Amino acid sequence: MRVLRKSLRDNRRGWIGWTLALSAIAAMYASFYPSINNPAMADALNSFPQSVKEAFHMQDYTKPENYFAVSVFGLLVPILVAVFAISAGVKAIAGDEEAGTLDLVQAHPVSRVSLALQRFLAIVVALVMIAAVMCLVVIALRGPGQFTALSPGRLFAICLQLALFGLLFAALAYGVGAWSGRRVYAIAAGAVVAVLGYLGDSFFTQIDSLRWMEKFSPFDWYLGGEPLKNGVQWGHAALLTGLAVLFVAAGTWRYNQRDIAV
Amino acid sequence: MADAPAIQTEALVKRYGRHGTTALKGLDLTITPGEVFGFLGPNGAGKSTTIRILLDLIRPTSGNVSVLGVDPRTSPDVRGKIGYLAGDFVASSRQTGRELLSYLGDLRGGVPAQRIDKLASAWDLDLTKRIGSLSKGNRQKLGVIQAFVHRPPLLILDEPTSGLDPFLQQQFVALVREAADNGQTVFMSSHVMSEVQQTCDRVGIIRSGSLVTVEHIDDLRKRALRKIEVHFDADAPALAVAGMSDVVVDGKVLRCKLSGDADALVKALAQHHVVDLISEEPELEELFFTYYAHEEA
Numbered sequence: 001m002r003v004l005r006k007s008l009r010d011n012r013r014g015w016i017g018w019t020l021a022l023s024a025i026a027a028m029y030a031s032f033y034p035s036i037n038n039p040a041m042a043d044a045l046n047s048f049p050q051s052v053k054e055a056f057h058m059q060d061y062t063k064p065e066n067y068f069a070v071s072v073f074g075l076l077v078p079i080l081v082a083v084f085a086i087s088a089g090v091k092a093i094a095g096d097e098e099a100g101t102l103d104l105v106q107a108h109p110v111s112r113v114s115l116a117l118q119r120f121l122a123i124v125v126a127l128v129m130i131a132a133v134m135c136l137v138v139i140a141l142r143g144p145g146q147f148t149a150l151s152p153g154r155l156f157a158i159c160l161q162l163a164l165f166g167l168l169f170a171a172l173a174y175g176v177g178a179w180s181g182r183r184v185y186a187i188a189a190g191a192v193v194a195v196l197g198y199l200g201d202s203f204f205t206q207i208d209s210l211r212w213m214e215k216f217s218p219f220d221w222y223l224g225g226e227p228l229k230n231g232v233q234w235g236h237a238a239l240l241t242g243l244a245v246l247f248v249a250a251g252t253w254r255y256n257q258r259d260i261a262v
Numbered sequence: 263m264a265d266a267p268a269i270q271t272e273a274l275v276k277r278y279g280r281h282g283t284t285a286l287k288g289l290d291l292t293i294t295p296g297e298v299f300g301f302l303g304p305n306g307a308g309k310s311t312t313i314r315i316l317l318d319l320i321r322p323t324s325g326n327v328s329v330l331g332v333d334p335r336t337s338p339d340v341r342g343k344i345g346y347l348a349g350d351f352v353a354s355s356r357q358t359g360r361e362l363l364s365y366l367g368d369l370r371g372g373v374p375a376q377r378i379d380k381l382a383s384a385w386d387l388d389l390t391k392r393i394g395s396l397s398k399g400n401r402q403k404l405g406v407i408q409a410f411v412h413r414p415p416l417l418i419l420d421e422p423t424s425g426l427d428p429f430l431q432q433q434f435v436a437l438v439r440e441a442a443d444n445g446q447t448v449f450m451s452s453h454v455m456s457e458v459q460q461t462c463d464r465v466g467i468i469r470s471g472s473l474v475t476v477e478h479i480d481d482l483r484k485r486a487l488r489k490i491e492v493h494f495d496a497d498a499p500a501l502a503v504a505g506m507s508d509v510v511v512d513g514k515v516l517r518c519k520l521s522g523d524a525d526a527l528v529k530a531l532a533q534h535h536v537v538d539l540i541s542e543e544p545e546l547e548e549l550f551f552t553y554y555a556h557e558e559a
Contacts, residue, residue, distance in 0.1 A: 002368045010356070101354045103319055103348065104348075104353055104408075105366075107319065107341060107344070107346040108366055111338040
């Protein structure tokens with residue numbers, strides 16, 4: 001577990017920074033809720049065309065589960081979580097390899113599989129920390145933010161789905177990077193899935209011929225089952241976790257077979 | 263296992279990519295425990311490829327490798343007994359030297375901090391500085407320290423002194439000699455002939471992926487030409503002695519090159535009044551050039 005400890009120590013500043021920033025964004029959105037929750041605002045929102053409302057998942061904002069699904073957990077937070085996960089996943093193997101610094105560590109008595117998995121595990125720890133801190137902050141704001149209608153269990157459910165959503169992107173970027181040793185492939189894979197996934201879950205839902213894409217979007221697996229209303233969506237959770245395991249296993253397997261680039 | 267070679271490769275082949283270049287074409291190499299072996303050859307001959315296979319950083323296309331009696335592919339633990347230094351030593355730049363050394367020590371199961379400090383002060387390196395702020399020479403010092411600090415039974419050094427100034431190169435030579443005296447095996451690729459001459463027992467020369475020759479450094483030295491300069495008190499006599507070549511007489515001074523035994527020349531000189539006799543250390547470099555140069559042909 002020495003590699004894990006080292007990864008955590010080397011990245012502590014950056015990862016704590018991400019945790020604080022994401023929690024601050026969530027807290028900021030959450031504390032806007034009282035000003036949204038009034039009839040004038042509801043009328044203004046209702047005057048938007050139906051298609052725009054659907055694209056942005058805008059339903060009755062005065063209900064906290066709707067407001068929170070769109071604002072706090074809907075837009076900026078998952079995109080930033082995906083960015084964090086992709087950048088951490090790319091760095092784990094491919095970034096280190098292209099910098100030429102992987103050689104030295106792999107010339108020491110640690111097996112390839114062990115090194116790679118410990119580095120991925122460090123990212124898992126970071127994602128858990130981010131989701132847990134965010135969850136605690138939002139739960140703590142229930143009283144002052146006047147959204148006690150949202151139970152802590154439901155908030156926990158969405159944070160869990162968020163962590164698994166991040167896990168998928170981390171695993172994808174890690175897996176492609178470990179397989180290929182190339183940063184650019186890993187970044188591209190993560191970015192393409194994030195962008196198509198986002199479009200598939202928002203604007204493409206307005207185009208009948210592209211509506212099917214929603215089912216294949218990680219954003220749908222994260223929010224589509226409305227965990228704030230319905231609790232943890234175990235099917236989606238299993239899908240996110242299963243794909244993540246697949247990407248990690250494939251990347252690690254290939255990393256153990258191939259040459260490390262100079 | 264005491265008699266097992268420290269390093270052995272049999273018919274080692276490495277091809278990069280499906281249609282790529284063949285870096286090694288059936289390399290056979292045996293390094294006995296306790297020897298200091300110089301691995302020489304022009305750039306691109308396959309030195310680094312061989313070394314990276316020994317450390318299991320890359321995998322051979324075919325052939326067998328054994329390091330300290332085991333296959334490095336299936337026994338990552340053997341790397342605990344190896345000290346490795348690459349010529350362009352790089353480590354992630356945001357950590358300090360001490361952070362890196364204690365991490366690498368941890369991976370090996372612990373290296374006493376005392377020994378790290380001792381080596382760092384011997385090499386005049388500030389371990390509290392971030393690696394990114396170190397000069398290339400100081401980074402290379404850090405590389406030297408991480409390779410030697412745990413006193414591994416086998417040192418694998420890939421052009422270890424590139425980036426070190428002549429003074430530090432000399433200090434490095436002393437470190438390698440000390441390791442050899444401890445019974446550590448050293449496998450070292452190098453371009454610096456003086457360093458090879460001063461440290462190695464045997465040298466192997468690799469060219470285009472196969473081994474051209476392996477010789478004891480003493481044998482090479484015997485065959486190498488040494489430059490002789492003799493000053494007489496009168497005009498230099500005409501001498502004809504076996505092994506002499508390129509004789510130039512310039513007044514009272516005779517210059518020539520001599521291969522092999524010096525005895526015949528000394529006996530011939532004894533009949534004259536010799537004011538001064540200068541014999542230069544044989545330059546292996548010239549001998550290596552003859553091996554290196556074949557590649558162009």
